[in-house]
Amino acid sequence: MKISRKISEGILGEGAFDVLAKAKMLESRGVKVIHLEIGEPDFDTPEHIKRAANDAIMRGETHYTPSAGIQPLREAIAEYVGEYYGVKVDWASQVAVSTGAKQAIFATLCSIVEEGDEVICPDPGYPPYADGVRFSGGKPVFVRLRPEDEFRMTPEAVSEAITSRTRAIIINSPHNPCGSMLTREQVKGICELAEDHDLWIISDEIYRGIQFDDFEHYSPMTFTPDRVVLIDGFSKRYAMTGWRLGYAVAPPEILKNIVKVLNVTTSCPAAFTQWAAITALRGPQDFVKWVADTFKRRRDIALAELDKSESLRYVRPTGAFYVFVDVSRALKKLNLDSKGFMEWFMEKRQVAVLHGSSMGPSGEGWIRISFGNSDENVREGCRRLVEEVDRIVKS
Template sequence: MRDFVSERARAIPPSGIRRFFDLAGKMEDVISLGVGEPDYTTPWHICEAAITSIEQGHTSYTSNTGLETLRRDLSSFLNNRYQISYDPLSEMIVTTGVSEALDIAIRAVIDPGDEALVVDPIYVSYGPCVTLAGGKPVLMPCLEKDHFRLTPDLLMEHITPKSKVLILNFPNNPSGAVMRKEDIKGIADVAIDHDLLILSDEVYAELTYEGKHCAVASVDGLWERTVTLSGFSKAFAMTGWRLGYFCAPKEITAAALKIHQYIMLSAPTMAQYGAIEALRHGQDPMEQMVREYHMRRNLFVDGLNRIGLPCHLPEGAFYAFPSVKQTGLSDQEFAERLITEAGVAVVPGSVFGTAGEGHVRCAYAVSRNDLSEAIARMGEFIQNL
């Protein structure tokens, strides 16, 4: 049967994250810092709005681009919060999670042989999505000394005549790195000079702890060459609702919409009604959640450094990315032994790219008690090596 599998499907690896998540699920007394998901449930008023939509019979397809009311509310949200303006009628698509938004963005702009420049480390799906579109992912290893940010020099080193797209993800999964406005301005000069289109996944934008998130499209000269991708999963604790959005100049939006029409048709209707409620009345619960993550970050990163796992201070998302090099173990060996010997699940940094080697990703989206216990177990594990 292997002969029936396409070469592109063979070329992509299975997710390295799910392996450790599944392993943790089979063991008792494991503290899982593996899967990047809020430990909060969706606020009830959002759930109630979705339930009410079902009770009122709103169970049919919506427009391919999503409910117009949602797109208008989302346009206002992005304009007010991040100073980026998109026409809700021609420059926005509501998608089934930001994962779909990323997929249709890549397929709308990548031709076979095109190169996509991808920051490294980065979430596991970016490279495979480029490969499935027939393109070639080119990983750019962002260094810890640069706080895992992309620098203009690093970008320049990897540009070739085939470079077409630059894929960014800040705040970053797995490192928690953030690109400030001055950082993006440096990247903007290179992107404009080399005529690169930017796909910017900003799903962790609301989870920014130091200052305010800078949307890539808000920087001078970048709106017309940026596709903004985001969703409701992280900020509003709506991972299972599978709702994201795609925003871009109308020509690119029209191209992506054709792909969306054929593979998805429209995002789940009741989830869209929940998202309207989230945008209109979900700011307070979101800000409370972000404040709690901020405190957990401080607690956990301080603990990691104290037990001898050097960790830069992540300025966004809910991940710590400590180095395990000084233990003498590879990141794979460290993660495997930590879960079996100490009952703490983390993800090896190497699954996120070559720049992640020697690190592990720890999601601090668990209770403070669990974080303290995880630090204690990790400390004992290191002492016993």
């Protein structure tokens, strides 16, 4: 009997979850692994948010909700987004709540892309972008982010990738996996291209607020809000990955499609998590600052270790909680690709990292280190990496 080749051959999935499964397998054999592979904060969700979820359950908020989410949360998102970006957001026609930002990305791509359309994706970049485009029958067009440009997506590179089939440009700042952030001129330049060629911009801002060294965050929402789909969520800023809650803020004509996709895929996110999310947005925000400060400290710890290496290279991350590290000199000596290196390093030194090739074609030769672990584990994981790579390169 036949199965879909579009899925079995065309859709790649998110590599970090495969690495996590491998690490768990090793742990089931009694080996202690340092996890630097998965992109999630290791902190617990703040008490006041957990309490709000408990209260909601006890109140009986345990039923289906409208597919676009409950009205009070959509209102809270409209207010929060409107205030932050200085734009007017209408909750009823522009806001939809999703089961994680990942679903909002998927629903947006399904809502925009038709057979044969092209969507510009950052490379390296978050894998569900390209998979979502493929799923919708479109073609991801990768714009290579170069270490020489500090892994930022330049308007020049985007301009070169635009064709008559281009439908949308995806940007992600702060960026996974590189930790880079777009400058004001770059965001503005990309918005101008979108205007000139009548394109949508899908702006994934899930790491906004986790930024260091006084780097400012810029969004197309402040330049061309009527052609932007803003993707955001609660996973990273509020340490709510397992709650699976995100949202899209979109022009009304796209939002209608997005809600249809949410409707046919999950009906709605869990009701009590939606009620708790209102508390996340409207409650005290000091946790978000603490998250950013903690990741900055860990970034500094990681870089201090990596700086001891004579053979590793990286671009200093200014946001998110990753550093992308060039291990190509070790790969050459070992005759391995980045996936082979990830497996080899996990077996040899019990540290799980993410192979760069899982983040797009130009991620080959690199690995991603996540700071979603304790200061001690980030330091020790990086120390083992430096020790092993330098030994191999020198041998």
